[in-house]
Amino acid sequence: MKLYKIYGVALTVFAVFSLSSHVYHLKKEKELNQIIEKQQKKIAQLEEEKSSLIASIEKLANQKISSAKKRYQRKNVSYHKRYISRKIPYGLPLKGVITSKFGYRPDPFTGVIKFHSGIDIKATYKQPVRATADGIVKFSGWKRGYGKVVIIKHKNGYETWYAHLSYKRVGKNQPVRAGQIIGYAGRTGRTTGVHLHYEIRKNGKPVNPLRYIYVKAKYTQEKKK
Numbered sequence: 265m266k267l268y269k270i271y272g273v274a275l276t277v278f279a280v281f282s283l284s285s286h287v288y289h290l291k292k293e294k295e296l297n298q299i300i301e302k303q304q305k306k307i308a309q310l311e312e313e314k315s316s317l318i319a320s321i322e323k324l325a326n327q328k329i330s331s332a333k334k335r336y337q338r339k340n341v342s343y344h345k346r347y348i349s350r351k352i353p354y355g356l357p358l359k360g361v362i363t364s365k366f367g368y369r370p371d372p373f374t375g376v377i378k379f380h381s382g383i384d385i386k387a388t389y390k391q392p393v394r395a396t397a398d399g400i401v402k403f404s405g406w407k408r409g410y411g412k413v414v415i416i417k418h419k420n421g422y423e424t425w426y427a428h429l430s431y432k433r434v435g436k437n438q439p440v441r442a443g444q445i446i447g448y449a450g451r452t453g454r455t456t457g458v459h460l461h462y463e464i465r466k467n468g469k470p471v472n473p474l475r476y477i478y479v480k481a482k483y484t485q486e487k488k489k
């Protein structure tokens with residue numbers, strides 16, 4: 265009888281113990297599952313963050329590349345511009361409408377077809393006239409037909425002529441820079457109105473200044489892009 269009791273108690277204790285251990289294990293498993301779930305969620309979140317980070321890094325890199333490209337292009341254009349503006353005449357000596365082109369045309373006074381060795385640019389009286397390249401003043405004075413004229417000697421056999429000026433601002437042998445004001449527009453010499461007669465000569469021969477204006481227009485367009 266006593267032995268039975270002891271056996272019964274022992275069985276009960278064992279049963280309770282094994283049940284509780286089973287419950288404990290179940291609980292642990294549930295906890296572990298929860299932890300796994302949590303970690304998986306975290307991983308997913310991190311993955312999302314990673315892809316968004318990669319995207320922003322790519323975006324930034326692209327921005328850097330495009331701005332570097334732009335900088336390079338700007339540098340390149342300004343290099344060309346500087347090179348051309350400094351050494352070779354380019355652009356217009358003043359802002360204005362071109363009223364007469366280079367080449368054969370009827371003389372404005374006689375109507376006889378004559379060679380026009382430059383271009384005429386409509387100007388307002390005393391409008392500043394600027395050198396179109398670096399150089400040295402070869403002549404500053406009066407020439408028949410041209411009136412008050414400034415002639416600048418440049419590198420590579422180039423010369424630029426600025427005629428019908430009202431005032432000259434530079435003297436012979438004076439070095440000038442591209443863009444520097446060398447005189448003011450007027451109507452001295454043989455002219456029908458206030459305008460600038462602009463000439464480019466290469467090795468003593470007049471060339472079409474419009475060709476040198478086109479260079480400027482081309483580079484200005486490239487800059488705008």
Ligand SMILES: [Zn+2]
Pocket residue numbers: 364380382383384460461462
């Ligand atoms: Zn002219």
